[in-house]
Amino acid sequence: xxxxxxxxxxxxxxxxxxxxxxxxxxxxxxxxxxxxxxxxxxxxxxxxxxxxxxxxxxxxxxxxxxxxxxxxxxxxxxxxxxxxxxxxxxxxxxxxxxxxxxxxxxxxxxxxxxxxxxxxxxxxxxxxxxxxxxxxxxxxxxxxxxxxxxxxxxxxxxxxxxxxxxxxxxxxxxxxxxxxxxxxxxxxxxxxxxxxxxxxxxxxxxxxxxxxxxxxxxxxxxxxxxxxxxxxxxxxxxxxxxxxxxxxxxxxxxxxxxxxxxxxxxxxxxxxxxxxxxxxxxxxxxxxxxxxxxxxxxxxxxxxxxxxxxxxxxxxxxxxxxxxxxxxxxxxxxxxxxxxxxxxxxxxxxxxxxxxxxxxxxxxxxxxxxxxxxxxxxxxxxxxxxxxxxxxxxxxxxxxxxxxxxxxxxxxxxxxxxxxxxxxxxxxxxxxxxxxxxxxxxxxxxxxxxxxxxxxxxxxxxx
Amino acid sequence: xxxxxxxxxxxxxxxxxxxxxxxxxxxxxxxxxxxxxxxxxxxxxxxxxxxxxxxxxxxxxxxxxxxxxxxxxxxxxxxxxxxxxxxxxxxxxxxxxxxxxxxxxxxx
Numbered sequence: 001x002x003x004x005x006x007x008x009x010x011x012x013x014x015x016x017x018x019x020x021x022x023x024x025x026x027x028x029x030x031x032x033x034x035x036x037x038x039x040x041x042x043x044x045x046x047x048x049x050x051x052x053x054x055x056x057x058x059x060x061x062x063x064x065x066x067x068x069x070x071x072x073x074x075x076x077x078x079x080x081x082x083x084x085x086x087x088x089x090x091x092x093x094x095x096x097x098x099x100x101x102x103x104x105x106x107x108x109x110x111x112x113x114x115x116x117x118x119x120x121x122x123x124x125x126x127x128x129x130x131x132x133x134x135x136x137x138x139x140x141x142x143x144x145x146x147x148x149x150x151x152x153x154x155x156x157x158x159x160x161x162x163x164x165x166x167x168x169x170x171x172x173x174x175x176x177x178x179x180x181x182x183x184x185x186x187x188x189x190x191x192x193x194x195x196x197x198x199x200x201x202x203x204x205x206x207x208x209x210x211x212x213x214x215x216x217x218x219x220x221x222x223x224x225x226x227x228x229x230x231x232x233x234x235x236x237x238x239x240x241x242x243x244x245x246x247x248x249x250x251x252x253x254x255x256x257x258x259x260x261x262x263x264x265x266x267x268x269x270x271x272x273x274x275x276x277x278x279x280x281x282x283x284x285x286x287x288x289x290x291x292x293x294x295x296x297x298x299x300x301x302x303x304x305x306x307x308x309x310x311x312x313x314x315x316x317x318x319x320x321x322x323x324x325x326x327x328x329x330x331x332x333x334x335x336x337x338x339x340x341x342x343x344x345x346x347x348x349x350x351x352x353x354x355x356x357x358x359x360x361x362x363x364x365x366x367x368x369x370x371x372x373x374x375x376x377x378x379x380x381x382x383x384x385x386x387x388x389x390x391x392x393x394x395x396x397x398x399x400x401x402x403x404x405x406x407x408x409x410x411x412x413x414x415x416x417x418x419x420x421x422x423x424x425x426x427x428x429x430x431x432x433x434x435x436x437x438x439x440x441x442x443x444x445x446x447x448x449x450x451x452x453x454x455x456x457x458x459x460x461x462x463x
Numbered sequence: 464x465x466x467x468x469x470x471x472x473x474x475x476x477x478x479x480x481x482x483x484x485x486x487x488x489x490x491x492x493x494x495x496x497x498x499x500x501x502x503x504x505x506x507x508x509x510x511x512x513x514x515x516x517x518x519x520x521x522x523x524x525x526x527x528x529x530x531x532x533x534x535x536x537x538x539x540x541x542x543x544x545x546x547x548x549x550x551x552x553x554x555x556x557x558x559x560x561x562x563x564x565x566x567x568x569x570x571x
Binding site for chain 1: 473477478479513514516517518519520521522523524525526527528529530531532533534537538540545546547548549550551552553554555
Protein backbone atom coordinates (compact mmCIF):
# COMPACT_ATOMS: atom_id res chain seq x y z
CA UNK A 1 0.00 0.00 0.00
CA UNK A 2 1.40 3.36 -1.06
CA UNK A 3 1.94 5.86 1.76
CA UNK A 4 -0.42 8.78 2.24
CA UNK A 5 0.67 12.39 2.69
CA UNK A 6 -1.83 14.38 4.74
CA UNK A 7 -2.06 18.11 4.07
CA UNK A 8 -3.53 20.47 6.66
CA UNK A 9 -4.18 24.19 6.20
CA UNK A 10 -5.65 26.29 9.00
CA UNK A 11 -7.86 29.40 8.89
CA UNK A 12 -7.89 31.11 12.23
CA UNK A 13 -10.22 33.89 13.31
CA UNK A 14 -8.99 35.89 16.29
CA UNK A 15 -11.30 38.43 17.90
CA UNK A 16 -9.52 41.72 18.32
CA UNK A 17 -9.17 42.88 21.90
CA UNK A 18 -10.69 46.38 21.72
CA UNK A 19 -13.28 48.43 23.60
CA UNK A 20 -15.50 49.00 20.60
CA UNK A 21 -16.26 47.28 17.33
CA UNK A 22 -14.44 47.39 14.00
CA UNK A 23 -16.72 49.86 12.25
CA UNK A 24 -18.95 51.19 15.03
CA UNK A 25 -18.81 52.52 18.57
CA UNK A 26 -20.79 49.79 20.32
CA UNK A 27 -19.05 47.85 23.05
CA UNK A 28 -17.18 44.57 22.68
CA UNK A 29 -18.01 42.29 25.59
CA UNK A 30 -18.62 38.59 26.11
CA UNK A 31 -21.92 37.60 27.73
CA UNK A 32 -24.13 40.69 27.87
CA UNK A 33 -27.95 40.90 27.63
CA UNK A 34 -28.98 40.01 24.05
CA UNK A 35 -28.90 42.87 21.56
CA UNK A 36 -27.71 45.38 24.17
CA UNK A 37 -24.32 46.00 22.52
CA UNK A 38 -25.71 46.80 19.10
CA UNK A 39 -25.60 50.11 17.26
CA UNK A 40 -27.80 51.11 14.33
CA UNK A 41 -24.92 50.28 11.98
CA UNK A 42 -24.47 46.81 13.49
CA UNK A 43 -28.19 46.18 12.94
CA UNK A 44 -27.72 47.36 9.36
CA UNK A 45 -30.37 50.03 9.55
CA UNK A 46 -30.49 52.16 6.39
CA UNK A 47 -28.42 55.34 6.35
CA UNK A 48 -25.61 54.07 8.56
CA UNK A 49 -21.97 53.98 7.49
CA UNK A 50 -18.84 52.10 8.67
CA UNK A 51 -16.17 54.11 10.54
CA UNK A 52 -12.87 52.26 11.03
CA UNK A 53 -11.53 51.81 14.59
CA UNK A 54 -7.80 52.73 14.79
CA UNK A 55 -7.12 50.27 17.62
CA UNK A 56 -8.20 47.40 15.33
CA UNK A 57 -5.78 48.54 12.64
CA UNK A 58 -2.96 48.70 15.19
CA UNK A 59 -3.81 45.20 16.47
CA UNK A 60 -3.59 43.81 12.95
CA UNK A 61 -0.27 45.58 12.25
CA UNK A 62 1.20 44.29 15.56
CA UNK A 63 0.12 40.77 14.74
CA UNK A 64 1.46 41.01 11.19
CA UNK A 65 4.84 42.22 12.44
CA UNK A 66 5.01 39.50 15.10
CA UNK A 67 4.36 36.91 12.39
CA UNK A 68 7.12 38.31 10.13
CA UNK A 69 4.65 39.55 7.53
CA UNK A 70 5.02 42.32 5.00
CA UNK A 71 2.59 45.02 6.00
CA UNK A 72 0.70 46.40 3.02
CA UNK A 73 0.88 50.17 3.27
CA UNK A 74 -2.25 50.29 1.15
CA UNK A 75 -4.96 47.72 1.81
CA UNK A 76 -8.57 47.60 0.65
CA UNK A 77 -11.97 46.62 2.05
CA UNK A 78 -14.47 44.45 0.19
CA UNK A 79 -17.98 43.11 0.63
CA UNK A 80 -18.54 39.36 0.82
CA UNK A 81 -22.22 38.64 0.15
CA UNK A 82 -24.29 35.81 1.57
CA UNK A 83 -27.61 35.54 3.34
CA UNK A 84 -27.84 34.45 6.95
CA UNK A 85 -30.01 35.64 9.81
CA UNK A 86 -27.01 36.74 11.91
CA UNK A 87 -25.58 38.87 9.09
CA UNK A 88 -28.12 41.68 8.92
CA UNK A 89 -26.47 43.59 6.06
CA UNK A 90 -26.43 40.53 3.79
CA UNK A 91 -22.68 40.97 3.41
CA UNK A 92 -19.55 40.97 5.55
CA UNK A 93 -16.94 43.71 5.20
CA UNK A 94 -13.60 41.95 4.76
CA UNK A 95 -10.31 42.32 2.87
CA UNK A 96 -10.32 39.95 -0.05
CA UNK A 97 -8.24 41.72 -2.72
CA UNK A 98 -5.46 43.37 -0.73
CA UNK A 99 -5.30 42.43 2.97
CA UNK A 100 -3.34 44.34 5.59
CA UNK A 101 -0.49 41.82 5.95
CA UNK A 102 0.96 39.02 3.76
CA UNK A 103 3.75 36.44 3.52
CA UNK A 104 4.72 35.77 7.09
CA UNK A 105 5.79 32.75 9.13
CA UNK A 106 5.12 31.17 12.48
CA UNK A 107 7.71 29.02 14.25
CA UNK A 108 6.53 26.47 16.75
CA UNK A 109 8.01 23.50 18.59
CA UNK A 110 7.09 19.83 18.73
CA UNK A 111 8.19 17.05 21.04
CA UNK A 112 9.48 13.98 19.18
CA UNK A 113 7.82 10.81 20.45
CA UNK A 114 6.21 12.74 23.28
CA UNK A 115 9.60 13.26 24.92
CA UNK A 116 9.83 16.81 26.17
CA UNK A 117 13.61 16.58 26.04
CA UNK A 118 13.60 16.15 22.26
CA UNK A 119 12.07 19.20 20.68
CA UNK A 120 12.16 20.25 17.04
CA UNK A 121 11.35 23.65 15.65
CA UNK A 122 9.00 23.80 12.69
CA UNK A 123 7.66 26.64 10.61
CA UNK A 124 4.31 27.24 8.97
CA UNK A 125 3.96 30.00 6.40
CA UNK A 126 1.35 32.68 6.92
CA UNK A 127 -0.39 33.52 3.66
CA UNK A 128 -2.12 36.64 4.92
CA UNK A 129 -3.86 38.46 7.74
CA UNK A 130 -7.05 40.37 7.00
CA UNK A 131 -9.36 42.60 8.99
CA UNK A 132 -13.03 41.64 8.90
CA UNK A 133 -16.31 41.83 10.78
CA UNK A 134 -17.63 39.09 13.02
CA UNK A 135 -21.25 38.00 12.57
CA UNK A 136 -23.96 37.85 15.23
CA UNK A 137 -24.91 34.67 17.03
CA UNK A 138 -27.67 32.28 16.07
CA UNK A 139 -29.32 30.13 18.70
CA UNK A 140 -31.16 27.26 17.07
CA UNK A 141 -34.46 26.37 18.70
CA UNK A 142 -35.33 23.12 16.96
CA UNK A 143 -38.44 22.45 19.06
CA UNK A 144 -40.12 25.63 17.91
CA UNK A 145 -38.48 25.49 14.48
CA UNK A 146 -36.93 28.94 14.77
CA UNK A 147 -33.60 30.69 15.22
CA UNK A 148 -33.02 33.34 17.86
CA UNK A 149 -30.56 36.03 16.79
CA UNK A 150 -28.31 38.08 19.07
CA UNK A 151 -26.32 40.79 17.28
CA UNK A 152 -23.99 41.66 20.18
CA UNK A 153 -21.13 39.99 18.34
CA UNK A 154 -22.06 41.44 14.94
CA UNK A 155 -19.38 43.86 13.81
CA UNK A 156 -16.73 42.90 16.36
CA UNK A 157 -13.28 43.14 14.75
CA UNK A 158 -11.59 39.93 13.64
CA UNK A 159 -8.13 39.18 12.34
CA UNK A 160 -8.30 36.23 9.99
CA UNK A 161 -4.93 34.50 9.89
CA UNK A 162 -4.65 32.27 6.84
CA UNK A 163 -1.88 29.66 6.94
CA UNK A 164 -0.40 27.82 3.97
CA UNK A 165 -1.06 24.06 4.04
CA UNK A 166 2.33 23.25 5.55
CA UNK A 167 1.03 21.15 8.44
CA UNK A 168 0.66 17.41 8.29
CA UNK A 169 -1.16 16.20 11.39
CA UNK A 170 -3.19 17.05 14.48
CA UNK A 171 -0.16 17.45 16.70
CA UNK A 172 1.41 20.04 14.40
CA UNK A 173 -1.87 21.91 14.09
CA UNK A 174 -2.31 22.02 17.86
CA UNK A 175 1.27 23.16 18.46
CA UNK A 176 1.07 25.89 15.81
CA UNK A 177 -2.23 27.23 17.14
CA UNK A 178 -0.97 27.12 20.72
CA UNK A 179 2.05 29.22 19.76
CA UNK A 180 -0.15 31.66 17.84
CA UNK A 181 -2.39 31.92 20.89
CA UNK A 182 0.59 32.75 23.11
CA UNK A 183 1.81 35.35 20.62
CA UNK A 184 -1.59 37.04 20.41
CA UNK A 185 -1.90 37.08 24.20
CA UNK A 186 1.60 38.49 24.59
CA UNK A 187 0.84 41.24 22.05
CA UNK A 188 -2.54 41.88 23.60
CA UNK A 189 -4.06 42.09 20.12
CA UNK A 190 -6.44 39.28 21.05
CA UNK A 191 -7.13 37.48 24.32
CA UNK A 192 -7.47 34.38 22.13
CA UNK A 193 -9.52 32.33 24.61
CA UNK A 194 -11.05 29.53 22.54
CA UNK A 195 -13.73 28.77 25.08
CA UNK A 196 -15.12 32.29 24.70
CA UNK A 197 -15.02 32.21 20.94
CA UNK A 198 -12.15 34.70 20.76
CA UNK A 199 -10.09 32.21 18.76
CA UNK A 200 -11.81 30.01 16.17
CA UNK A 201 -10.04 27.50 14.00
CA UNK A 202 -11.21 25.84 10.79
CA UNK A 203 -9.06 23.08 9.34
CA UNK A 204 -8.75 22.23 5.64
CA UNK A 205 -7.68 18.61 5.26
CA UNK A 206 -6.72 16.45 2.29
CA UNK A 207 -4.54 13.43 1.57
CA UNK A 208 -2.57 12.34 -1.48
CA UNK A 209 0.17 9.91 -2.52
CA UNK A 210 3.68 11.33 -2.70
CA UNK A 211 4.39 12.79 -6.13
CA UNK A 212 0.71 13.01 -7.03
CA UNK A 213 -1.40 16.18 -7.02
CA UNK A 214 -3.15 17.26 -3.83
CA UNK A 215 -6.38 15.43 -3.04
CA UNK A 216 -9.86 16.94 -2.66
CA UNK A 217 -10.02 18.84 0.61
CA UNK A 218 -12.74 19.10 3.23
CA UNK A 219 -13.23 21.95 5.65
CA UNK A 220 -13.68 20.99 9.30
CA UNK A 221 -15.52 23.42 11.58
CA UNK A 222 -16.91 23.52 15.13
CA UNK A 223 -13.57 22.87 16.82
CA UNK A 224 -13.76 24.28 20.33
CA UNK A 225 -10.38 23.61 21.89
CA UNK A 226 -6.79 22.92 20.94
CA UNK A 227 -7.13 19.34 22.12
CA UNK A 228 -10.18 18.84 19.87
CA UNK A 229 -8.31 20.47 16.99
CA UNK A 230 -5.69 17.69 17.09
CA UNK A 231 -8.43 15.03 17.35
CA UNK A 232 -10.54 16.49 14.56
CA UNK A 233 -7.62 16.78 12.15
CA UNK A 234 -6.34 13.27 12.86
CA UNK A 235 -9.83 11.79 12.60
CA UNK A 236 -10.46 13.49 9.25
CA UNK A 237 -7.10 12.34 7.86
CA UNK A 238 -7.94 8.75 8.86
CA UNK A 239 -11.46 8.99 7.50
CA UNK A 240 -10.22 10.21 4.13
CA UNK A 241 -7.54 7.52 3.92
CA UNK A 242 -10.05 4.78 4.75
CA UNK A 243 -12.58 6.15 2.30
CA UNK A 244 -10.03 6.30 -0.52
CA UNK A 245 -8.56 2.88 0.27
CA UNK A 246 -12.06 1.43 0.08
CA UNK A 247 -12.43 2.85 -3.41
CA UNK A 248 -14.57 5.81 -2.36
CA UNK A 249 -14.14 9.51 -3.14
CA UNK A 250 -13.80 12.61 -1.01
CA UNK A 251 -16.38 15.35 -1.48
CA UNK A 252 -15.31 18.98 -1.35
CA UNK A 253 -17.60 19.74 1.58
CA UNK A 254 -17.80 21.29 5.01
CA UNK A 255 -17.81 18.92 7.97
CA UNK A 256 -18.50 19.61 11.62
CA UNK A 257 -16.46 18.04 14.41
CA UNK A 258 -18.60 16.23 16.96
CA UNK A 259 -16.56 16.31 20.16
CA UNK A 260 -18.74 13.75 21.95
CA UNK A 261 -18.38 11.13 19.23
CA UNK A 262 -14.88 12.23 18.25
CA UNK A 263 -15.70 12.27 14.56
CA UNK A 264 -16.52 14.67 11.73
CA UNK A 265 -20.01 14.85 10.28
CA UNK A 266 -21.06 16.21 6.90
CA UNK A 267 -22.80 19.61 6.99
CA UNK A 268 -24.18 19.06 3.51
CA UNK A 269 -25.19 22.43 2.20
CA UNK A 270 -28.53 22.50 0.41
CA UNK A 271 -27.46 25.61 -1.43
CA UNK A 272 -24.46 24.14 -3.19
CA UNK A 273 -21.25 26.06 -3.80
CA UNK A 274 -21.36 29.63 -2.53
CA UNK A 275 -20.77 32.56 -4.86
CA UNK A 276 -19.89 35.50 -2.63
CA UNK A 277 -19.92 38.13 -5.40
CA UNK A 278 -17.01 40.07 -3.88
CA UNK A 279 -17.09 43.79 -4.62
CA UNK A 280 -15.12 46.77 -3.29
CA UNK A 281 -16.67 48.35 -0.20
CA UNK A 282 -17.83 51.65 -1.69
CA UNK A 283 -18.01 53.48 1.66
CA UNK A 284 -14.38 53.02 2.64
CA UNK A 285 -11.38 54.51 0.83
CA UNK A 286 -8.11 52.51 0.89
CA UNK A 287 -6.44 52.09 4.27
CA UNK A 288 -3.05 53.82 4.14
CA UNK A 289 -0.39 53.00 6.72
CA UNK A 290 2.83 54.93 7.22
CA UNK A 291 6.36 54.33 8.42
CA UNK A 292 9.08 56.70 9.59
CA UNK A 293 10.06 57.52 6.01
CA UNK A 294 6.63 58.08 4.52
CA UNK A 295 5.16 59.91 7.50
CA UNK A 296 3.41 63.07 6.25
CA UNK A 297 4.61 66.23 7.96
CA UNK A 298 1.47 67.98 8.99
CA UNK A 299 -1.07 65.24 9.55
CA UNK A 300 -3.15 64.83 12.71
CA UNK A 301 -1.31 62.05 14.59
CA UNK A 302 -4.64 60.46 15.53
CA UNK A 303 -5.17 59.74 11.85
CA UNK A 304 -1.80 58.10 11.42
CA UNK A 305 -0.84 54.49 12.01
CA UNK A 306 2.97 54.31 11.95
CA UNK A 307 4.27 50.79 11.33
CA UNK A 308 7.77 51.60 12.64
CA UNK A 309 6.39 53.15 15.83
CA UNK A 310 4.42 49.96 16.45
CA UNK A 311 7.43 47.77 15.63
CA UNK A 312 9.60 49.57 18.17
CA UNK A 313 7.04 48.93 20.88
CA UNK A 314 6.43 45.21 20.30
CA UNK A 315 6.89 43.24 23.51
CA UNK A 316 9.20 40.23 23.70
CA UNK A 317 7.54 37.37 21.84
CA UNK A 318 7.27 33.93 23.51
CA UNK A 319 10.31 32.59 21.62
CA UNK A 320 12.42 35.51 22.85
CA UNK A 321 11.08 35.17 26.40
CA UNK A 322 12.02 31.48 26.42
CA UNK A 323 15.54 32.16 25.18
CA UNK A 324 15.98 34.82 27.85
CA UNK A 325 14.78 32.46 30.59
CA UNK A 326 17.23 29.80 29.45
CA UNK A 327 20.09 32.28 29.35
CA UNK A 328 19.29 34.08 32.58
CA UNK A 329 18.52 31.08 34.75
CA UNK A 330 20.43 28.24 33.10
CA UNK A 331 17.30 26.12 32.73
CA UNK A 332 16.65 23.76 29.83
CA UNK A 333 14.72 24.87 26.71
CA UNK A 334 11.91 22.40 27.44
CA UNK A 335 11.56 23.96 30.91
CA UNK A 336 11.06 27.37 29.35
CA UNK A 337 8.28 25.91 27.20
CA UNK A 338 6.42 24.61 30.20
CA UNK A 339 6.90 27.89 32.05
CA UNK A 340 5.32 29.89 29.24
CA UNK A 341 2.62 27.34 28.64
CA UNK A 342 0.98 27.83 32.02
CA UNK A 343 -0.52 31.22 32.72
CA UNK A 344 1.39 32.90 35.56
CA UNK A 345 3.98 30.16 36.00
CA UNK A 346 6.95 32.19 34.73
CA UNK A 347 6.12 34.94 37.19
CA UNK A 348 5.78 32.42 40.01
CA UNK A 349 9.14 30.86 39.17
CA UNK A 350 10.91 34.22 38.98
CA UNK A 351 9.38 35.31 42.30
CA UNK A 352 10.71 32.19 44.00
CA UNK A 353 14.16 32.59 42.45
CA UNK A 354 14.32 36.16 43.73
CA UNK A 355 13.53 35.08 47.27
CA UNK A 356 15.98 32.19 47.64
CA UNK A 357 19.69 31.61 47.16
CA UNK A 358 18.88 28.14 45.81
CA UNK A 359 20.08 27.81 42.23
CA UNK A 360 17.36 28.39 39.61
CA UNK A 361 18.25 25.04 38.04
CA UNK A 362 17.21 23.40 41.32
CA UNK A 363 14.18 25.63 41.87
CA UNK A 364 12.80 24.73 38.45
CA UNK A 365 12.54 21.09 39.52
CA UNK A 366 10.30 22.04 42.43
CA UNK A 367 8.20 24.27 40.19
CA UNK A 368 7.71 21.81 37.35
CA UNK A 369 7.57 18.53 39.24
CA UNK A 370 6.05 19.29 42.61
CA UNK A 371 4.05 22.49 42.14
CA UNK A 372 2.77 21.98 38.61
CA UNK A 373 1.83 18.32 39.00
CA UNK A 374 -0.17 19.12 42.13
CA UNK A 375 -1.98 21.96 40.35
CA UNK A 376 -2.75 19.72 37.40
CA UNK A 377 -4.04 16.94 39.65
CA UNK A 378 -6.49 19.32 41.26
CA UNK A 379 -7.28 21.28 38.08
CA UNK A 380 -6.03 24.53 39.57
CA UNK A 381 -4.46 27.45 37.78
CA UNK A 382 -1.22 28.97 39.07
CA UNK A 383 -3.22 31.94 40.35
CA UNK A 384 -5.40 29.56 42.39
CA UNK A 385 -2.42 27.85 44.02
CA UNK A 386 -2.81 27.46 47.80
CA UNK A 387 0.98 27.63 47.98
CA UNK A 388 2.24 31.11 47.10
CA UNK A 389 5.67 31.84 45.64
CA UNK A 390 6.86 33.30 48.95
CA UNK A 391 5.74 30.20 50.89
CA UNK A 392 7.58 27.95 48.47
CA UNK A 393 10.64 30.19 48.67
CA UNK A 394 10.59 29.95 52.48
CA UNK A 395 10.48 26.17 52.23
CA UNK A 396 13.31 26.02 49.72
CA UNK A 397 15.36 28.27 51.97
CA UNK A 398 15.06 25.76 54.82
CA UNK A 399 16.23 23.08 52.43
CA UNK A 400 19.07 25.21 51.11
CA UNK A 401 20.28 25.97 54.63
CA UNK A 402 20.23 22.22 55.27
CA UNK A 403 17.81 22.64 58.13
CA UNK A 404 15.64 19.94 56.59
CA UNK A 405 16.21 17.09 54.16
CA UNK A 406 14.78 16.85 50.69
CA UNK A 407 12.35 14.15 51.83
CA UNK A 408 11.21 16.32 54.71
CA UNK A 409 10.74 19.24 52.32
CA UNK A 410 8.32 17.15 50.26
CA UNK A 411 6.41 16.29 53.42
CA UNK A 412 6.17 19.97 54.35
CA UNK A 413 4.96 20.80 50.85
CA UNK A 414 2.24 18.18 51.14
CA UNK A 415 1.10 19.94 54.34
CA UNK A 416 1.27 23.37 52.72
CA UNK A 417 -1.13 22.25 49.99
CA UNK A 418 -3.84 22.03 52.63
CA UNK A 419 -3.70 25.81 52.71
CA UNK A 420 -4.17 25.97 56.49
CA UNK A 421 -2.10 29.14 56.74
CA UNK A 422 0.89 27.53 58.50
CA UNK A 423 4.36 28.59 57.48
CA UNK A 424 6.96 25.99 56.44
CA UNK A 425 8.91 26.62 59.64
CA UNK A 426 5.80 26.03 61.75
CA UNK A 427 5.15 22.72 60.02
CA UNK A 428 8.78 21.60 60.42
CA UNK A 429 8.66 22.34 64.14
CA UNK A 430 5.26 20.69 64.56
CA UNK A 431 6.27 17.51 62.82
CA UNK A 432 9.82 17.51 64.17
CA UNK A 433 11.30 17.35 60.69
CA UNK A 434 14.42 19.32 61.53
CA UNK A 435 17.73 17.82 60.49
CA UNK A 436 19.88 17.23 63.46
CA UNK A 437 22.94 19.42 63.39
CA UNK A 438 24.47 18.42 66.73
CA UNK A 439 27.52 16.22 65.98
CA UNK A 440 27.66 14.67 69.45
CA UNK A 441 23.96 13.78 69.46
CA UNK A 442 24.30 12.18 66.03
CA UNK A 443 27.28 10.08 67.20
CA UNK A 444 25.32 8.87 70.21
CA UNK A 445 22.40 7.79 68.03
CA UNK A 446 24.66 5.98 65.55
CA UNK A 447 26.48 4.23 68.39
CA UNK A 448 23.19 3.15 69.92
CA UNK A 449 22.06 1.64 66.64
CA UNK A 450 25.35 -0.22 66.21
CA UNK A 451 25.24 -1.44 69.80
CA UNK A 452 21.73 -2.77 69.32
CA UNK A 453 22.61 -4.72 66.21
CA UNK A 454 25.79 -6.53 67.23
CA UNK A 455 25.29 -9.53 64.93
CA UNK A 456 24.63 -7.45 61.84
CA UNK A 457 27.70 -5.34 62.61
CA UNK A 458 29.93 -8.42 62.82
CA UNK A 459 28.54 -9.70 59.49
CA UNK A 460 29.24 -6.35 57.82
CA UNK A 461 32.78 -6.10 59.22
CA UNK A 462 33.53 -9.62 57.95
CA UNK A 463 32.34 -8.52 54.46
CA UNK B 464 -24.81 38.78 -26.68
CA UNK B 465 -27.85 37.96 -24.60
CA UNK B 466 -27.90 37.10 -20.92
CA UNK B 467 -28.60 33.36 -20.57
CA UNK B 468 -31.33 31.84 -18.46
CA UNK B 469 -28.64 30.13 -16.38
CA UNK B 470 -27.16 33.49 -15.37
CA UNK B 471 -30.59 34.90 -14.59
CA UNK B 472 -31.46 31.85 -12.48
CA UNK B 473 -28.09 32.13 -10.69
CA UNK B 474 -28.73 35.81 -9.94
CA UNK B 475 -32.20 35.07 -8.60
CA UNK B 476 -30.67 32.51 -6.22
CA UNK B 477 -27.84 34.76 -5.08
CA UNK B 478 -29.64 38.05 -4.69
CA UNK B 479 -33.22 36.86 -4.27
CA UNK B 480 -34.33 39.27 -6.97
CA UNK B 481 -37.24 38.39 -9.20
CA UNK B 482 -36.91 39.24 -12.86
CA UNK B 483 -40.63 38.67 -13.10
CA UNK B 484 -41.15 39.67 -16.76
CA UNK B 485 -39.39 40.45 -20.04
CA UNK B 486 -39.12 44.11 -19.04
CA UNK B 487 -37.05 43.18 -15.99
CA UNK B 488 -34.70 41.07 -18.10
CA UNK B 489 -34.47 43.78 -20.76
CA UNK B 490 -33.51 46.33 -18.11
CA UNK B 491 -30.66 44.07 -17.03
CA UNK B 492 -29.53 43.62 -20.65
CA UNK B 493 -29.45 47.37 -21.17
CA UNK B 494 -27.50 47.92 -17.93
CA UNK B 495 -24.86 45.39 -19.01
CA UNK B 496 -24.60 46.96 -22.46
CA UNK B 497 -24.17 50.37 -20.87
CA UNK B 498 -21.38 49.14 -18.56
CA UNK B 499 -19.71 47.22 -21.42
CA UNK B 500 -18.80 50.56 -23.00
CA UNK B 501 -15.95 50.62 -20.51
CA UNK B 502 -14.26 47.92 -22.61
CA UNK B 503 -13.87 50.39 -25.46
CA UNK B 504 -11.21 52.24 -23.49
CA UNK B 505 -7.64 50.92 -23.62
CA UNK B 506 -6.60 50.53 -19.99
CA UNK B 507 -3.31 48.67 -20.52
CA UNK B 508 -0.84 49.49 -17.74
CA UNK B 509 -3.35 51.64 -15.84
CA UNK B 510 -4.26 50.92 -12.20
CA UNK B 511 -7.98 50.15 -11.90
CA UNK B 512 -10.09 52.64 -10.02
CA UNK B 513 -12.96 51.27 -8.01
CA UNK B 514 -13.99 54.47 -6.28
CA UNK B 515 -13.72 58.21 -6.81
CA UNK B 516 -12.96 58.26 -3.10
CA UNK B 517 -9.63 56.54 -3.62
CA UNK B 518 -7.57 59.62 -2.71
CA UNK B 519 -9.69 60.53 0.27
CA UNK B 520 -8.39 59.93 3.74
CA UNK B 521 -9.88 56.93 5.52
CA UNK B 522 -10.94 58.43 8.81
CA UNK B 523 -9.78 56.46 11.89
CA UNK B 524 -11.98 56.52 14.96
CA UNK B 525 -10.73 56.40 18.57
CA UNK B 526 -11.52 53.13 20.36
CA UNK B 527 -14.24 54.53 22.63
CA UNK B 528 -17.66 53.08 23.41
CA UNK B 529 -20.10 55.67 22.09
CA UNK B 530 -23.18 53.71 21.05
CA UNK B 531 -25.29 50.64 21.69
CA UNK B 532 -27.58 50.08 24.64
CA UNK B 533 -30.72 50.60 22.60
CA UNK B 534 -32.27 47.14 22.64
CA UNK B 535 -35.83 48.43 22.86
CA UNK B 536 -35.49 50.72 19.86
CA UNK B 537 -33.91 48.02 17.72
CA UNK B 538 -36.53 45.43 18.60
CA UNK B 539 -39.31 47.87 17.70
CA UNK B 540 -38.71 46.93 14.07
CA UNK B 541 -38.88 43.19 14.67
CA UNK B 542 -41.98 41.39 13.48
CA UNK B 543 -41.36 38.66 16.02
CA UNK B 544 -39.19 38.62 19.11
CA UNK B 545 -38.50 36.27 21.98
CA UNK B 546 -37.06 37.81 25.16
CA UNK B 547 -34.99 40.47 23.35
CA UNK B 548 -33.81 38.08 20.64
CA UNK B 549 -34.76 38.59 17.00
CA UNK B 550 -36.60 35.59 15.60
CA UNK B 551 -35.69 34.07 12.26
CA UNK B 552 -36.66 30.89 10.41
CA UNK B 553 -34.69 27.76 11.41
CA UNK B 554 -32.29 28.06 8.49
CA UNK B 555 -31.89 29.51 5.07
CA UNK B 556 -34.77 28.59 2.78
CA UNK B 557 -33.07 28.35 -0.60
CA UNK B 558 -34.96 29.27 -3.74
CA UNK B 559 -36.29 26.07 -5.37
CA UNK B 560 -34.62 24.93 -8.60
CA UNK B 561 -35.70 26.57 -11.88
CA UNK B 562 -37.90 23.59 -12.86
CA UNK B 563 -39.54 23.54 -9.47
CA UNK B 564 -40.56 27.14 -9.04
CA UNK B 565 -43.17 29.34 -10.59
CA UNK B 566 -41.09 31.86 -12.52
CA UNK B 567 -41.18 33.84 -15.73
CA UNK B 568 -37.72 32.44 -16.46
CA UNK B 569 -39.16 28.99 -17.13
CA UNK B 570 -40.40 29.98 -20.54
CA UNK B 571 -37.40 32.17 -21.26
